[in-house]
């Protein structure tokens with residue numbers, strides 16, 4: 001509620017009224033009185049317990065909650081997961097934790113699980129096989145424009161090889177310096193690609209012999 | 212009651228009691244119970260409604276898992292309204308059921324009940340008799356609801372003499388004020404039908 005009122009950014013105003021963001025440089029020079037200061041804190045109050053939010057998370061619709069409070073709310077109504085304020089759709093995967101300075105010395109959480117992790121999105125990587133657009137997420141069949149160079153379309157062709165490769169389990173050693181660690185996706189992909197090329201070579205030789 | 216419920220209720224109380232703006236809306240909150248599980252609410256009948264100026268008392272029961280579950284709110288004061296039982300005071304209001312949200316407070320609940328008085332929804336009734344009257348005889352409904360508010364909730368204004376006469380007629384026979392009102396209202400203000408209903 002308080003959040004809603006303060007959602008719109010106030011342009012530099014000459015009024016002495018204490019508005020959103022009392023700490024901002026654009027605020028009134030006199031500074032808000034003690035009583036108003038307390039009111040200003042209400043914009044950081046959890047919309048469920050009405051206390052200052054601890055282990056704070058924010059929903060995509062911009063509403064602030066304690067994580068334990070929101071977790072209990074979502075737990076209470078598993079079939080109707082809506083924001084308690086604006087009723088927009090909400091889920092535990094789609095809240096963002098807020099990390100303030102020194103925010104961790106709060107009360108230990110009782111029942112609620114720890115807050116969901118903040119998501120770190122890795123920047124896109126170019127390298128490995130130049131021009132080989134290996135989409136990873138089911139992009140077999142060669143998707144959109146790659147980083148440049150030739151593009152291989154491996155959709156149907158690669159499929160049977162995968163079968164062989166995984167069944168026969170070629171033990172291709174991986175002793176290059178700086179090779180990706182075993183178990184990572186990049187490692188698996190590289191393993192797979194090298195197996196595919198070995199099979200192509202084998203089939204090519206068989207074809208040569210038969211021809 | 213859980214700790215969060217108790218702390219939150221304390222805050223809500225403070226808000227309703229200290230905020231002058233809230234007092235202007237005719238909403239009050241009271242408790243005789245230190246555990247804050249049983250509360251008394253009070254709302255003023257909204258203007259331009261048959262309930263105008265009446266003082267309606269409400270029973271509020273706070274569940275253990277408040278605010279994750281809604282409070283149980285019912286009318287203690289008798290009221291004639293399609294979405295409120297004229298017998299038990301049970302309220303049919305979506306936010307008190309499946310549309311409850313944890314960010315709603317007792318203040319917003321009481322405000323919602325107050326606006327329900329201003330805007331009855333006979334298509335989704337709690338009291339079928341009232342709802343039927345509201346739809347088929349709106350004039351009689353308004354007069355009945357107003358008289359109930361005047362008799363039960365101290366609403367000001369001149370009482371409908373025709374209806375009030377019938378009410379006193381029954382009360383002179385030894386029938387209680389509220390039972391007489393109910394019997395007459397449920398029988399379209401037909402005195403003989405109402406007495407039959409009461410004494411059969």
Ligand SMILES: [Zn+2]
Pocket residue numbers: 046047048049050051053054065066069
């Ligand atoms: Zn909270």
Ligand SMILES: [Zn+2]
Pocket residue numbers: 059061062063083084085086087088
């Ligand atoms: Zn929201």
